[in-house]
Amino acid sequence: xxxxxxxxxxxxxxxxxxxxxxxxxxxxxxxxxxxxxxxxxxxxxxxxxxxxxxxxxxxxxxxxxxxxxxxxxxxxxxxxxxxxxxxxxxxxxxxxxxxxxxxxxxxxxxxxxxxxxxxxxxxxxxxxxxxxxxxxxxxxxxxxxxxxxxxxx
Numbered sequence: 547x548x549x550x551x552x553x554x555x556x557x558x559x560x561x562x563x564x565x566x567x568x569x570x571x572x573x574x575x576x577x578x579x580x581x582x583x584x585x586x587x588x589x590x591x592x593x594x595x596x597x598x599x600x601x602x603x604x605x606x607x608x609x610x611x612x613x614x615x616x617x618x619x620x621x622x623x624x625x626x627x628x629x630x631x632x633x634x635x636x637x638x639x640x641x642x643x644x645x646x647x648x649x650x651x652x653x654x655x656x657x658x659x660x661x662x663x664x665x666x667x668x669x670x671x672x673x674x675x676x677x678x679x680x681x682x683x684x685x686x687x688x689x690x691x692x693x694x695x696x697x698x699x
Contacts, residue, residue: 568595568642592645596652603655630655631667633674643668 568591585594607625611617632646647662656662669677678684 592649595649599653629665633671636670636672
């Protein structure tokens with residue numbers, strides 16, 4: 547029997563490489579020069595990523611329920627309405643985004659793929675970084691948008 551600590555360490559290692567396993571088909575041939583460690587036997591990339599999402603979600607749920615007065619009843623009141631925002635590399639296309647939504651279903655974040663279309667939002671890592679910088683004030687002065695009214699830009 548594998549201990550929980552070893553299982554979590556292996557899961558994190560596999561998940562840290564999920565982006566490589568989930569990469570767009572167009573990049574597979576271009577990146578053949580390095581090897582990608584295999585996923586666990588009998589597991590798909592959606593399975594591994596789904597397991598990871600389930601683990602993280604469970605940790606958040608446990609923390610929320612135990613760290614707040616009435617945490618259980620609060621959690622129960624919004625659990626089926628949570629919107630999840632997942633980031634992905636800029637090169638991900640429809641296929642890869644669908645795999646991420648399937649992983650959210652396998653991880654039991656949402657009950658099915660139809661619900662995943664509305665409650666699992668996907669944004670690129672670049673877009674998420676930009677929003678973080680704007681929201682935190684890191685880019686207030688550094689980022690200015692120039693509008694040239696003559697060229698229509």
